[in-house]
Amino acid sequence: MPYRTIIEPFRIHSVQAIDLPDAEEREEALRQAGFNLFGLHADHVIIDLLTDSGTGAMSSEQWAGMMRGDESYAGSRSFYRFESIVKDITQMTQVIPTHQGRAAERILFSVMVDEGDVVPNNTHFDTTRANVEYRGAEARDLVVPEGRDPAIDLPFKGNMDIDALRATIEEVGRDRVPLVMVTVTNNSGGGQPVSLQNLRDVRAVCDEYEIPLFLDACRFAENAWFIKLREPGHEHRTPAEIAREMFSLADGCTMSAKKDGLANIGGFLALNDDEIAARCRNLLILTEGFPTYGGMAGYDLEAVAQGLAEVLDENYLRYRIRSTAYLGEKVAAAGVPIVQPPGGHAIYLDAKALLPHIPPHEYPAQSLAVELYRNGGVRGVEIGTVMFGRPSPDGGPDEPAAMELVRLAIPRRTYTQSHIDYVAEVVIDVASRAESLRGLRMVEQAPWLRHFTARFEPL
Ligand SMILES: *Cc1c(COP(=O)(O)O)cnc(C)c1O
Helix, strand or coil: CCCCCCCCCCCCCCCCCCCCCCHHHHHHHHHHCCCCHHHCCHHHCCEECCCCCCCCCCCHHHHHHHHCCCCCCCCCHHHHHHHHHHHHHHCCCEEEEECCHHHHHHHHHHHHCCCCCEEEECCCCHHHHHHHHHCCCEEEECECHHHHCCCCCCCCCCCECHHHHHHHHHHHCHHHCCCEEEECCEHHHCCECCCHHHHHHHHHHHHHHCCCEEEECCCHHHHHHHHHHHCCCCCCCCHHHHHHHHHHCCCEEEEECCCCCCCCCCEEEEECCHHHHHHHHHHHHHHCCCCCCCCCCHHHHHHHHHHHHHCCCHHHHHHHHHHHHHHHHHHHHCCCCECCCCCCCEEEEEHHHHCCCCCHHHCHHHHHHHHHHHHHCEECEEECHHHHCECCCCCCCCECCCCCEEEEECCCCCCCHHHHHHHHHHHHHHHHCHHHCCCEEEEECCCCCHHHCCEEEEC
């Protein structure tokens, strides 16, 4: 077949207007937000790549499902539909609905993690790390060394470092490692996938020490697609078959349905251990809701159930992964340093490489994110020292994060190719004037997840 553009495998059925604030309005909006893009009014954003979480467009079948939502408090029809598809994909026996992924994390860790424990993960997502640390435990990131090198182009940079995992268990003792987690794809590590072989190797270590393995499964479908594309021997399998094998290697998973659930809200915890599930349900009732709705309305359960039925479609996944790579290839071809290869849901600009003149404690990635907004109304998010660095106990410069990235996350089924072309133009324009960018000073911060509310002043 001749080369053809991989098109969006859908047509637009309903649209939302985008405001086009001018440069002066954007400058004023930045000042009011304390140079924190989380503080912007969404009307002031032209292309919003802050997150792919809950920001995607739902299909007409999902909207139709919402009309069918059964709002019964107990035993809702919508719950059984939701439970059945989650069981079909994960093959896990216990399904606990939650309002978001972090609620599943908090409930699971409240039951399984104690003070002084150590939880290994390839790279903890910010809420996952915060929920582990809130229990008084240590969240340890054990991604393979190449996963920390933005420039290396390798197929599975999200893999767990198996030797480091074993060394951690030996060092702290099996009894202080209540579970091992693997995040697929590795969001905070550049949206990089984890291979099936690596999951098998992690499983073998967990078996050896009798430690449960949980997937942070938010982007399981994108990860399955990468396995199909990149891992020898899987090219003829369907994404659904690959996803089932990924889940079969785990004892449980936490899931944010705002990612590969293709929904605007929702999540779940699924697992095989009846006794742990019973304790999780007790906590669920305390803070989320009755076990057949968790933190969701009946119509949300329908939206997620239908989303899960759509997300493993090959046409969707081919378009999804290709359209993300398109942005990455375009800016990289213009010489902008990015995490290579492009991730599944996002492109990560490497601010450390682009802005070597701004030290980590002056937040180079935050400065780049602010400039992308100032230049073209594009909102990305800092994943660097603001998000993962630590204030120094003696008031000196922050302890820096390993990488200084700006993530441009692509909402699912939401923007067209011309929107993405515009984003590439803004990125390339800002990068061409990189040496004129200056750092920022943090003037306000909260004790947890400071990136959401911190305020800055330009230096
Ligand atoms: C989004 C996300 C979470 C948390 O899910 P929420 O629905 O935002 O609470 C956890 N882990 C990963 C990898 C995520 O991307």
